Amino acid sequence: MGISEKLGVIGERRPTDPVPVPGCDVCASAYGVREPARAEGRSLAVLSCNGVIAGHPHGRGGRT
Ligand SMILES: [Zn+2]
Numbered sequence: 001m002g003i004s005e006k007l008g009v010i011g012e013r014r015p016t017d018p019v020p021v022p023g024c025d026v027c028a029s030a031y032g033v034r035e036p037a038r039a040e041g042r043s044l045a046v047l048s049c050n051g052v053i054a055g056h057p058h059g060r061g062g063r064t
Pocket of ligand 1: 020021024025026027028053056058
């Protein structure tokens with residue numbers, strides 16, 4: 001999937017949107033930025049936040 005294809009789908013909730021892990025400060029922070037960014041149409045910020053949520057490690061059983 002190319003970047004333009006990804007940008008084309010911003011604005012609707014995608015099944016591939018990474019879901020923040022409950023109790024994770026990193027996820028909570030990124031999610032708190034992503035949703036307003038999506039509402040404002042800031043596609044790059046949305047993609048960045050998705051990358052953060054999907055890209056940082058969680059130990060098995062979660063991290064507190
Ligand atoms: Zn997290």
